[in-house]
Amino acid sequence: MTMKPKHLIKGDTVGIIAPASPPNQENLQRSLAFLKDLGLHVKFGRHVHNEYGYLAGSDDERLEDLHNMFKDKEVKAVICAGGGYGTGRIAASIDYKLIEQNPKIFWGYSDITFLHTAIYQRTGLATFHGPMLASDIGREEADDLSKASFNQLFEPAPFTYSETMSSLETIVEGKAAGTIIGGNLSLLASTIGTPFEADTKDKILLIEDINEEPRAVDRMLNQLHMAGKLTEAAGFLLGDFNNCVPQREQSLSLEEVLDHYIKLAGKPAIKGFLIGHCSPHYAIPLGVTASMNTGEKKVVIESGVQ
Known part of the structure; x- marks a missing residue:
């Protein structure tokens, strides 16, 4: 049963944490004006400025910030500064009972996909796949449509994505409805064989990625396919695959790879969503019911807040 924050x-007050890699600090500081314009106050995690190699602090430090934000009664939303790598390292140590007892908005994407998957499957809490502060909002060229996505947090209303927002293309025709889950393909593949293995049964699965050659996308989709994750799904939304281009002359195209596995699964599928490592980047809630219709090239997702 889905629980909405x-x-x-x-x-x-919103809490800012860096549960993966060190965020760009200049962009992070620049993003604060945006949050202020939304009428929000900000509380930083104690370790949000830390650096430990490619991690924003040790596992214990990043875990501490996550736990403290969910414990803090003043904090109403937990916003991730950026992605990169590292959330899978802390997933097994998270106090999911704490999150379940203190449900609040949780927002991010990319490496944060591991946490979206783990939190929903362990607690039923709906979360948000959306542009992050240092990675997107604080950039000098930040898109106004990406910023507007945060408005979803202030009013319980359905979100509709149609061809008015980007050019959409049907891969497999049909209609489907179910809980929407997913995010970054690399992270979804990395859950296989772990206690947090993505449950795609009767779900609408969103996938996106960045900087992966078609053969790498092929490998990850093949892994999901062999694990039964694609055939179990109710439908597919394909987001942005930024810079997923061949690095060698002999290669299948990204489109050939995506079409092969999605058609193999045989479930309704639409591609072309500006969701992922792109600008603009439209936020969507995860863990709530969505319905898709390839004839209308439209997806309607229920509100992620109450």
Whole structure:
């Protein structure tokens, strides 16, 4: 059963954490003006400025910030500064009972996909796959449509994605409905064989990625296919695959790889969503019910807040 966090109101405090790699600190500071314009106050995690190689602090430090934000009664939403790598390292140590007892908005994407998957499967809490502060919002060329996605946090209303937002293309025709899950393909593949293996049964699966050659996308989709994760799904939304181009002359195209596995699964599928490592980047809630219709090239997702 899905549990929705409470929506934000002006004057609320949001907590900022870096559960993966060190965020760009200049971009992070620049993003604060955006949050202020939304009428929000900000509380930083104690270790959000730490660096430990390719991690934003040790596993214990990043875990501490995550736990503290869910414990803090003043904090109404937990916003990730950036992605990179590292959330899978802390997933097994998270106190999911703490999150379940203190449900609040959790927002991020990319490496944060591991946490979206783990949190939903362990607690039923709906989370948000959306542009992050240092990675997107704080960039000098940040897109206004990406920023507008945060408005979803203030009012419980369905989100509709149609061809008015980007050019969409049907891969497999049909209609489907189910809980929407997913995110970054690399992270979804990395859950296989772990206690947090993505449960795709009767779900609408969102996938996106960045900087992966078609053969790498092929490998990861093949892994999901052999694990039964694609045939179990109810339908597919294909987001942005930024810079997923061949690095060698002999290669299948990204489109050939995606089409092969999606058609093999034989479930309704649409590609072309500006969701992922792109600009603009539209946020969507995960863990809530969505319905898709390839004839209308439209997806309707229920609100991720109450």
